[in-house]
Amino acid sequence: MDLLLKPDGLPPALSDAVMFRNVAAGQTLFQAGDSALELFVVEIGRIKVFRCASEDRLVTLELARAHESFAEAALFLETYACTAIAEVDSRVIVYPTQALLAVLGKLPELAEALMERMVQKIQALEVSLELRDIRAAHRRVLQYLRYLAQAKNQRVVSFDRPLKDTAGELGLTPESLSRALARLELDGMITREQRLITLNDQAVA
Amino acid sequence: MDLLLKPDGLPPALSDAVMFRNVAAGQTLFQAGDSALELFVVEIGRIKVFRCASEDRLVTLELARAHESFAEAALFLETYACTAIAEVDSRVIVYPTQALLAVLGKLPELAEALMERMVQKIQALEVSLELRDIRAAHRRVLQYLRYLAQAKNQRVVSFDRPLKDTAGELGLTPESLSRALARLELDGMITREQRLITLNDQAVA
DNA sequence: CGCATAGTTGACTACGCTCAACCCTGGTGG
DNA sequence: CCACCAGGGTTGAGCGTAGTCAACTATGCG
Numbered sequence: 244m245d246l247l248l249k250p251d252g253l254p255p256a257l258s259d260a261v262m263f264r265n266v267a268a269g270q271t272l273f274q275a276g277d278s279a280l281e282l283f284v285v286e287i288g289r290i291k292v293f294r295c296a297s298e299d300r301l302v303t304l305e306l307a308r309a310h311e312s313f314a315e316a317a318l319f320l321e322t323y324a325c326t327a328i329a330e331v332d333s334r335v336i337v338y339p340t341q342a343l344l345a346v347l348g349k350l351p352e353l354a355e356a357l358m359e360r361m362v363q364k365i366q367a368l369e370v371s372l373e374l375r376d377i378r379a380a381h382r383r384v385l386q387y388l389r390y391l392a393q394a395k396n397q398r399v400v401s402f403d404r405p406l407k408d409t410a411g412e413l414g415l416t417p418e419s420l421s422r423a424l425a426r427l428e429l430d431g432m433i434t435r436e437q438r439l440i441t442l443n444d445q446a447v448a
Numbered sequence: 449m450d451l452l453l454k455p456d457g458l459p460p461a462l463s464d465a466v467m468f469r470n471v472a473a474g475q476t477l478f479q480a481g482d483s484a485l486e487l488f489v490v491e492i493g494r495i496k497v498f499r500c501a502s503e504d505r506l507v508t509l510e511l512a513r514a515h516e517s518f519a520e521a522a523l524f525l526e527t528y529a530c531t532a533i534a535e536v537d538s539r540v541i542v543y544p545t546q547a548l549l550a551v552l553g554k555l556p557e558l559a560e561a562l563m564e565r566m567v568q569k570i571q572a573l574e575v576s577l578e579l580r581d582i583r584a585a586h587r588r589v590l591q592y593l594r595y596l597a598q599a600k601n602q603r604v605v606s607f608d609r610p611l612k613d614t615a616g617e618l619g620l621t622p623e624s625l626s627r628a629l630a631r632l633e634l635d636g637m638i639t640r641e642q643r644l645i646t647l648n649d650q651a652v653a
Numbered sequence: 654c655g656c657a658t659a660g661t662t663g664a665c666t667a668c669g670c671t672c673a674a675c676c677c678t679g680g681t682g683g
Numbered sequence: 684c685c686a687c688c689a690g691g692g693t694t695g696a697g698c699g700t701a702g703t704c705a706a707c708t709a710t711g712c713g
Contacts, residue, residue, distance in 0.1 A: 294578050302578045316571060319564045324571065348556035354563070355552065359524045361566040366521060366529065368573035373499050373507045375580040376619055378702080380669065405691060414581055419669055421693055583670080585701065610659060624701055626661055 246356050247284045248310055250336060254349060260342035266290070266329040274326045279317035281337050285309050288333020289404075292325050303412045305364065306330075312360055318344060330404065375414050380423040385432060385446060387413055392442050402438040451561050452489045453515055455541060459554060465547035471495070471534040479531045484522035486542050490514050493538020494609075497530050508617045510569065511535075517565055523549060535609065580619050585628040590637060590651060592618060597647050607643040 246253070250261040263286070266272055272283070272290065283290070290307040292314070304325055307313040314327065317340050347354050370390060377383040391400045402409055410420035424440075427433045432446040451458070455466040468491070471477055477488070477495065488495070495512040497519070509530055512518040519532065522545050552559050575595060582588040596605045607614055615625035629645075632638045637651040 294574060296578050296581055300581060302574075302581045304574050304577065315563075316567045319567050320571075324574070344560070347559060351553035351556075351559070354556070354559035355549070358520075358559070358563055358566065361563065361570065362521045362524050364570055365566065365573065366525075368570065368577065369499060369507075369509050369529070372509065372573065372576055372580070373501050375577070376501055376505060376507045378668075407691065416670060417692075418671085418694085422669090425693080583700080612659065621702060622660070623662085623703085627701090630661080 246350075246353050247312060247336065247338065248286075250338075253353075254346055257338070257342050257346045260339045262337040262339075264335050264337055266333045266335060268329055268331045268333075270329050272327040272329065272335065273314070273323050275323055277323050279314070279320050279323045279340070281314065281339055282312065282317050282343060283307075283314050283327075283338070284312045284336040286334040286336055288335075289330040290327050290333060290335065291330050292327045294325050301411075303408075305367065306412070312357075315357065315361055315364075330408075371412075380415055380419045381426045381430075383413060383415070384420065384423040385427055388433065388440060388442055389446070389448060392447075398442045398447070400440045400442070402440075406438065451555075451558050452517060452541065452543065453491075455543075458558075459551055462543070462547050462551045465544045467542040467544075469540050469542055471538045471540060473534055473536045473538075475534050477532040477534065477540070478519070478528050480528055482528050484519070484525050484528045484545070486519070486544055487517065487522050487548060488512075488519050488532075488543070489517045489541040491539040491541055493540075494535040495532050495538060495540065496535050497532045499530050506616075508613075510572065511617070517562075520562065520566055520569075535613075576617075585620055585624045586631045586635075588618060588620070589625065589628040590632055593638065593645060593647055594651070594653065597652075603647045603652070605645045605647070607645075611643065 250258045252258075253261075264272075266288070273279075273281075275295065285307045287309055289309075290313060291303060292305045292307065293301045293303045295301050305313060314323065314325075316325075317323065343353075374383050374387055374390075377386060388400055392398050406420055406424075407417045410417045413420065415423070424433070424435060427446075428435055432443055434441050434443065455463045457463075458466075469477075471493070478484075478486075480500065490512045492514055494514075495518060496508060497510045497512065498506045498508045500506050510518060519528065519530075521530075522528065548558075579588055579592055579595075582591060593605055597603050611625055611629075612622045615622045618625065620628070629638070629640060632651075633640055637648055639646050639648065
């Protein structure tokens with residue numbers, strides 16, 4: 244996504260169309276059903292994208308952090324199928340899909356970057372799906388921690404937001420997550436200090 | 449994926465690199481860990497792509513049917529993270545990723561087609577994830593049937609493979625799926641005849 | 654005709670969800 | 684400086700439901 248991070252370097256046809264938007268914490272950027280005209284890149288902050296399954300039930304699909312894009316689906320769909328809200332005060336770069344598609348032919352490296360990002364997303368969703376297939380909460384959490392640690396190539400995982408939210412991402416209730424962590428600690432798989440968790444040797448698999 | 453269906457129409461640089469491969473039912477096309485050098489399109493048959501979660505546990509990630517592509521991740525990753533096997537006798541078109549990437553710049557419509565396909569996949573995975581969040585088996589199955597019916601724009605859904613496999617895709621055991629279907633029929637939501645299921649009025653939501 | 658596999662049904666178990674109470678922290682205001 | 688409050692987090696008790704194991708039936712193929 245390096246390319247989309249600094250619009251100035253892009254062809255005028257595109258960079259002229261780019262906009263910026265500040266989103267306050269809790270504010271929604273777009274809703275399911277809105278016509279999909281824009282693709283976004285997070286400049287600063289954190290955007291949560293989710294589907295409303297059934298009324299009170301919501302499924303977090305991705306958490307776009309700084310420098311990450313989201314809503315690529317807008318490139319080919321009429322309307323958004325998801326809703327996006329800012330978890331904290333954020334600032335996003337807004338790319339009109341028309342302008343993006345128009346310059347794709349001229350900028351193969353942009354197309355490549357977008358595809359690479361999509362592959363990452365597919366991969367992430369696949370991991371989520373794999374995690375959901377682990378029924379035992381403590382096992383699921385452990386595997387999740389392993390993935391996080393592996394991605395950062397270290398054994399310490401720190402959460403920058405309420406465990407409650409993390410629980411939702413894992414398809415667990417906060418209570419279950421709490422119990423799972425307690426059990427993992429008891430079993431000696433992890434040691435924790437608030438939202439800072441260290442994987443012990445035997446947990447690295 | 450129309451473009452990738454008939455390699456003859458593609459630039460020689462690409463079409464010369466294309467290969468075809470017959471895969472017998474049960475035969476594996478590639479395994480997790482293999483170096484990822486090729487992207488595939490199903491000509492005829494059915495390919496199952498899955499991750500091995502933990503030994504005996506496998507998570508179906510996608511089911512590529514005729515004219516559908518899979519293993520796009522190969523474009524940007526060193527090795528496959530999944531395994532692909534043929535569920536029935538199949539024939540696939542094999543695109544070396546190097547050749548594909550090389551002509552992307554010349555063929556914006558190819559890049560666009562690939563991106564569109566990836567968006568479809570992301571969408572499909574998101575739906576899977578949403579389904580997993582429905583705990584009650586009968587509700588999950590009902591929602592699944594609704595999606596299938598909606599996609600085909602009709603109320604009849606017919607399965608061309610064992611319910612056992614469908615159960616796995618839904619993250620259920622065959623027994624649970626069986627019970628769920630029985631209950632849905634009892635509740636008057638569906639009527640079924642073997643692997644042919646019709647959604648009743650009240651089920652369309 | 655018999656074997657293998659798919660599908661169904663039953664009894665039991667296990668584990669996550671729900672609801673509820675409680676602790677702990679940080680922030681606010683008197 | 685402390686009382687209060689709100690929200691996150693933890694812990695407990697009971698329930699519901701999907702998984703498991705098992706037996707049985709149905710179907711298709713040699």
